[in-house]
Amino acid sequence: MPLLEKNNSVLIVIDVQENFLSKLMPAEREPLVERIAWIMNVAKVLKIPILATAEDVSADVDMLSRLKALLPQGQAVFNKMVFSLYGQKDIRHALEALKRKDLVLVGQETDVCIAQSAIDLVDAGYRVWVADDATGSPGPHHEAGLQRMRSAGVVVSGIKGIYYEWLRDLPTAIAVEAAVASTPADLTL
DSSP states (O other): OOOOOGGGEEEEEEOOOHHHHTTSOHHHHHHHHHHHHHHHHHHHHTTOOEEEEEESOOSSOOSOHHHHTTSOTTOOOEEEOSSSGGGSHHHHHHHHHHTOOEEEEEEEOIIIIIHHHHHHHHHTTOEEEEEEEEEEOSTTHHHHHHHHHHHTTOEEEOHHHHHHHHHOSHHHHHHHHHHSOOOOTTOOO
16 A cells, blocks of 8 residues: 555544543553544644544533544534444545545544444545554454454554654654644654
8 A cells, every 4th residue: 555645634533532541441541642632733733634523422421622622623523323434424424525535543442433434434445544552442452453454454553654654754744843742752753
């Protein structure tokens, strides 16, 4: 598969919400949220559109407020009522309206909503990358989801690799590093 193209990319943030984060080991939660927040900030600096979902939004369930605040002003979070985001008409139409074919998926849960979305998107003709270090599921389910997606033609990569494919050159890297205040503690660029 060719390299990821920033001018053809969309970052999709799937279901990062407290009820899913609470399933992870406590030591995994904050680093995951930090990596997702960082790649969202990078996407904003590079003017890459971001789509965000939360599953079954209610008074008690929504996208983590810390991440929701990083969305472009006025952008809503899709209330996702299906496991594969491509199976929901309003999300599918919003994605199609962007007219971009390189999709980067981050969020939760790797073996369910990330995997089903990624596989459906590949089947629909999109080129799909999943960040293995910016997705999560409890226990062995994370790796099982990654394996399932690899078998279906999804590119599984770390956010560092995605970041550098988006940048492509030193001047862009220097500009983005200056604009994005901090890098996650566990990420070496």
